[in-house]
Amino acid sequence: MTPLGTPDSLLIIVPALNEEAAIAGVVREIREHVPGVPVLVIDDCSSDTTVAVARQAGAEVLPMPHHLGLGGCVQAGYKLAYELGFQYVIRVDGDGQHDARDIPRVYEKLKTTGCEMVIGSRFVADNGSRTGAVRALGIRFFRLVLRPVLGKEVHDPTSGFVGVNRRALDVFRQSFPLEYPEIEALVVLQRRRFRFEEVPCKMRPRTTGRSSITALKSLYYVLHVLLGIFVNVLKFDRRYHRAQRERGAGG
Amino acid sequence: MDRLLNVTTALSVILLVMVLVSVRRAHIRVEYSVSWLLAAAAMLILSRAHSLLNAVRNLIGLPDSPLTLFLLAGGVFLIMFFRFSVIVSHLRDNNIALAQRVAILEYHLQNLRNHESQEV
Numbered sequence: 182m183t184p185l186g187t188p189d190s191l192l193i194i195v196p197a198l199n200e201e202a203a204i205a206g207v208v209r210e211i212r213e214h215v216p217g218v219p220v221l222v223i224d225d226c227s228s229d230t231t232v233a234v235a236r237q238a239g240a241e242v243l244p245m246p247h248h249l250g251l252g253g254c255v256q257a258g259y260k261l262a263y264e265l266g267f268q269y270v271i272r273v274d275g276d277g278q279h280d281a282r283d284i285p286r287v288y289e290k291l292k293t294t295g296c297e298m299v300i301g302s303r304f305v306a307d308n309g310s311r312t313g314a315v316r317a318l319g320i321r322f323f324r325l326v327l328r329p330v331l332g333k334e335v336h337d338p339t340s341g342f343v344g345v346n347r348r349a350l351d352v353f354r355q356s357f358p359l360e361y362p363e364i365e366a367l368v369v370l371q372r373r374r375f376r377f378e379e380v381p382c383k384m385r386p387r388t389t390g391r392s393s394i395t396a397l398k399s400l401y402y403v404l405h406v407l408l409g410i411f412v413n414v415l416k417f418d419r420r421y422h423r424a425q426r427e428r429g430a431g432g
Numbered sequence: 433m434d435r436l437l438n439v440t441t442a443l444s445v446i447l448l449v450m451v452l453v454s455v456r457r458a459h460i461r462v463e464y465s466v467s468w469l470l471a472a473a474a475m476l477i478l479s480r481a482h483s484l485l486n487a488v489r490n491l492i493g494l495p496d497s498p499l500t501l502f503l504l505a506g507g508v509f510l511i512m513f514f515r516f517s518v519i520v521s522h523l524r525d526n527n528i529a530l531a532q533r534v535a536i537l538e539y540h541l542q543n544l545r546n547h548e549s550q551e552v
């Protein structure tokens with residue numbers, strides 16, 4: 182897997198944990214709709230045959246030595262992509278919920294706008310994507326919370342269908358939220374004055390396995406993410422103001 | 433009250449012995465044993481030196497000595513637990529970074545092996 186030295190080199194990363202039933206379909210669909218683009222499945226120490234099935238379907242696999250969680254897996258993919266010199270990375274979930282036909286749109290937006298992150302959003306336009314009532318309420322809540330923090334509306338802050346360019350890769354390989362990374366990653370980028378855009382994408386209902394976010398974990402999720410947002414806002418504001426002061430003192 | 437202080441003394445001694453034995457057997461690293469030893473020694477001294485405990489009690493303004501001792505011990509242990517949370521968080525971050533590095537290096541190694549076998 183090499184970026185072939187091209188300025189537009191793209192890598193698709195697919196974090197997966199026990200997705201033997203879905204991963205082959207995900208990889209094949211990506212290869213069908215984005216031919217010639219390498220697919221890297223990052224296996225979070227699955228206890229089933231995810232690794233073998235993904236390899237058989239034509240993906241490269243980066244197996245983790247032990248369970249790291251979603252953030253740890255995605256960051257490992259970002260680190261490898263940065264080392265190999267890729268310019269763009271698009272993350273697609275391993276459960277088959279993301280439609281690979283949307284990948285070219287995310288990629289195109291990354292290239293044409295020059296923004297650091299593009300989110301595949303279910304809610305930019307009504308595209309028939311549906312989500313549960315509790316989850317929809319949570320998304321609405323975080324949209325309200327994030328509006329003043331990000332300075333602009335983000336329609337689908339919990340989307341895992343995300344594309345980043347090399348500047349964002351450089352940030353994320355050094356610092357990336359390890360648990361529930363989607364929302365916090367947005368704040369990390371915004372505090373560095375990076376830009377993000379959204380493109381309408383379709384999300385399919387999960388066909389195999391279960392979501393990692395159960396009803397019991399929802400409250401913990403909200404508290405964890407709120408704390409993460411708060412900490413990131415404080416951390417980067419302090420650094421930003423310090424840098425401003427030093428710049429002012431320097432002349 | 434004396435019985436309660438005696439129990440505290442006994443607990444402090446047990447804690448001291450347990451920590452020292454653990455350090456000797458290398459079950460706990462010396463740097464992490466220091467805070468436990470200090471806490472156990474402080475509890476031991478306060479439970480035996482009644483005049484010192486009374487002075488602390490008057491300073492804080494609590495009604496009796498055992499309550500003062502347990503409040504102090506509770507405060508010290510809370511601080512220690514927080515310190516250990518910091519250490520555990522740091523270790524977890526290092527552990528994740530190491531695991532990612534291992535995975536990436538294994539990936540490169542596998543690629544090199546594949547490349548070599550293709551050349552052969």
